[in-house]
Amino acid sequence: MAEESEPAPATPGSIVVGHDGSADAQAALEMAMEMAGKLGRPVLMVRAWSIVTAPRPAAWSAGYVPPFDEFAAAVKEEMLRHAGPVAQKFPDVEISYLPVHAAPLKALVAISRDAYLLVLGTRGRGGLQGMRLGSVSGQCMRHGQCPVLVVRPQT
Numbered sequence: 001m002a003e004e005s006e007p008a009p010a011t012p013g014s015i016v017v018g019h020d021g022s023a024d025a026q027a028a029l030e031m032a033m034e035m036a037g038k039l040g041r042p043v044l045m046v047r048a049w050s051i052v053t054a055p056r057p058a059a060w061s062a063g064y065v066p067p068f069d070e071f072a073a074a075v076k077e078e079m080l081r082h083a084g085p086v087a088q089k090f091p092d093v094e095i096s097y098l099p100v101h102a103a104p105l106k107a108l109v110a111i112s113r114d115a116y117l118l119v120l121g122t123r124g125r126g127g128l129q130g131m132r133l134g135s136v137s138g139q140c141m142r143h144g145q146c147p148v149l150v151v152r153p154q155t
Contacts, residue, residue: 006106006110007098007100007102007107007110007111008110008111009110009111009112009113009114009115010044010111010112010113010114010115011042011044011114012114012115013041013114013115013116014041014042014043014044014115014116015032015035015036015039015041015042015043015044015115015116015117015118015119016032016043016044016046016108016111016112016115016117016118016119016146017029017032017043017044017045017046017118017119017120018046018047018048018104018108018118018119018120018121018136018140019045019046019047019079019082019083019121020047020048020104020121021047021078021082022121023121023153024121024122024151024152024153025082025120025121026082026086026121027121027151027152027153027154028119028120028121028150028151029045029082029083029086029119030086030089031119031149031151032117032119033086033087033089033090033093033095034090035117035119036090036093036094036095037090037092037093039116041116042093042094042095042096043093043094043095043096044095044096044097044098044111044115045079045083045095045096045097045098046098046099046100046107046108046111047075047078047079047097047098047099047100048100048101048102048103048104048106048107048108049071049075049099049100049101050101051071054071054072054074054075055074055075055077055078056074057070057071057073057074058070058074068101072099072101075099076097076099079097079099080097083095083097098111104136105136105139105140105143108120108136108140108144109140109143109144109145112140112144112145112146112148113145113146114146115146116146116147117146117147117148117149118140118144118146118147118148118149119148119149119151120136120137120140120148120149120150120151121137121150121151121153122135122137122150122151122152122153137150
């Protein structure tokens, strides 16, 4: 199995958006694309994944574990499905996709090092749950090396 490695930083000046497949991540992607269109910057959509969180590759079946590359390809296919409707709204924005086999915090902080902005969603948990330490968006705000925008879903 491929090991996690330190991802390379995004193109300097780009807008990096973390996307975990949730509705909150879709809101973050839409905001990132809108801002990129206004600012003339490219967007890099990043999804950190593991074998546990990856969608099953087409060749998956009971008793057979497909090669690592097929898991990475399945993650990228899912990213393209999620981004498609948003990307169509912003045809002038350059968007690229990066599935990364790494922990989300580690990947997002490393990739966004030279970025103009890191955009993330939030699951919107209120009260004490929303204040719990260790959330990816909260940790990116603490450890990120570029500005971080956390997008809350419209209510």
